[in-house]
Amino acid sequence: MRPPRPPNATLGLFFPVVGPPTFRFIKHVRDEDGIVRPVLKSLLGTDNFTRTLLSWNMIQQKELPYTLQLFQVPGKQVVNSFVYEVTRGTGFAREWGGPMVVLAHKHLQYALDDPIWRDVGCEDLRWMFEYFRYGDEPLSVIAVPAETGDSGIQSEGAKNGYLAATGMNNIKAVMIACEIERRTTGNTFVEVEIGPDHPIFRESPTQISVKMKLPLLMHKFPVQAVEEGMDDLWFRNPEAAAMNRIVDLDDRGWGYVADEWIGNIGSVLIARADKKDLDAKQVDMLAAFCAERLGHYMDLVVNKTPDYSKEVITNELTHMSIFHLFFERRRADLKWDDASWEHVKSPYEV
Numbered sequence: 001m002r003p004p005r006p007p008n009a010t011l012g013l014f015f016p017v018v019g020p021p022t023f024r025f026i027k028h029v030r031d032e033d034g035i036v037r038p039v040l041k042s043l044l045g046t047d048n049f050t051r052t053l054l055s056w057n058m059i060q061q062k063e064l065p066y067t068l069q070l071f072q073v074p075g076k077q078v079v080n081s082f083v084y085e086v087t088r089g090t091g092f093a094r095e096w097g098g099p100m101v102v103l104a105h106k107h108l109q110y111a112l113d114d115p116i117w118r119d120v121g122c123e124d125l126r127w128m129f130e131y132f133r134y135g136d137e138p139l140s141v142i143a144v145p146a147e148t149g150d151s152g153i154q155s156e157g158a159k160n161g162y163l164a165a166t167g168m169n170n171i172k173a174v175m176i177a178c179e180i181e182r183r184t185t186g187n188t189f190v191e192v193e194i195g196p197d198h199p200i201f202r203e204s205p206t207q208i209s210v211k212m213k214l215p216l217l218m219h220k221f222p223v224q225a226v227e228e229g230m231d232d233l234w235f236r237n238p239e240a241a242a243m244n245r246i247v248d249l250d251d252r253g254w255g256y257v258a259d260e261w262i263g264n265i266g267s268v269l270i271a272r273a274d275k276k277d278l279d280a281k282q283v284d285m286l287a288a289f290c291a292e293r294l295g296h297y298m299d300l301v302v303n304k305t306p307d308y309s310k311e312v313i314t315n316e317l318t319h320m321s322i323f324h325l326f327f328e329r330r331r332a333d334l335k336w337d338d339a340s341w342e343h344v345k346s347p348y349e350v
Contacts, residue, residue, distance in 0.1 A: 180234035
């Protein structure tokens with residue numbers, strides 16, 4: 001027998017950090033601005049939370065009959081064990097951390113309307129499972145387990161027609177894993193397939209890639225689930241940082257990594273702006289070029305080493321011919337230990 005309903009309360013779905021989800025009565029109060037809000041501090045541990053509004057089911061390609069709101073604690077959070085198991089093998093497991101609460105209300109006609117809250121039911125657990133696994137972007141990222149080679153590069157993609165449900169216009173992209181993820185999986189560069197409407201295509205190209213006339217887009221994952229007690233340094237991503245140095249000659253930060261790419265940025269997704277396929281070895285090569293060639297000479301200029309000019313580095317070292325020379329030499333070295341490098345194409349040849 002369930003407990004009696006408190007006044008001004010609706011049923012919500014609570015996902016604790018450890019353990020299965022449970023239904024909880026959530027009280028709603030009117031704040032000083034006259035807006036009716038849920039009281040979640042007892043479940044989330046804070047009044048500072050983020051909201052995600054869900055109204056679309058990506059698997060069934062249809063609108064939900066009402067709006068679901070997902071409430072989370074912002075920032076890095078301990079891995080949510082239940083959701084982690086639900087999302088295992090999809091490529092989304094690292095995105096879900098901390099306790100979470102799901103509430104429901106009728107669709108709003110206008111943004112300023114007061115939500116009319118309703119109970120969350122068992123059917124909403126299914127909606128949330130599918131959201132946790134696949135998101136709500138049309139044709140969003142779908143990744144399935146794949147075999148891993150000796151090179152530290154993993155491929156995740158279509159198997160047994162797995163992607164057929166979301167269309168055949170998927171684009172190959174690459175995830176650059178942060179330190180902790182590559183330590184856990186053994187892979188730095190992981191190939192995934194994304195749809196043409198993925199949020200990454202709303203990002204701006206990196207400065208270096210534009211200068212190289214090969215515009216690349218990067219997208220940070222919205223939440224990074226972490227193990228309890230983990231050091232923030234594990235979220236460093238040196239390859240992503242190296243590819244985001246400033247090359248604008250008029251910028252006082254020339255040669256440095258852009259502020260938003262410094263430090264513990266977590267794993268990132270990278271794709272071509274022209275929506276052509278990009279594979280893991282190509283990203284490996286581009287990251288090495290940015291770190292070992294461009295980064296090396298940029299550091300010399302930043303440290304005021306004589307005989308080095310930022311104009312020469314910006315305008316000449318980013319030329320396609322310089323990259324091709326680096327590409328061929330590095331590929332020749334790598335193929336001695338890994339024959340799969342033999343037939344890797346330059347990203348300019350795609």
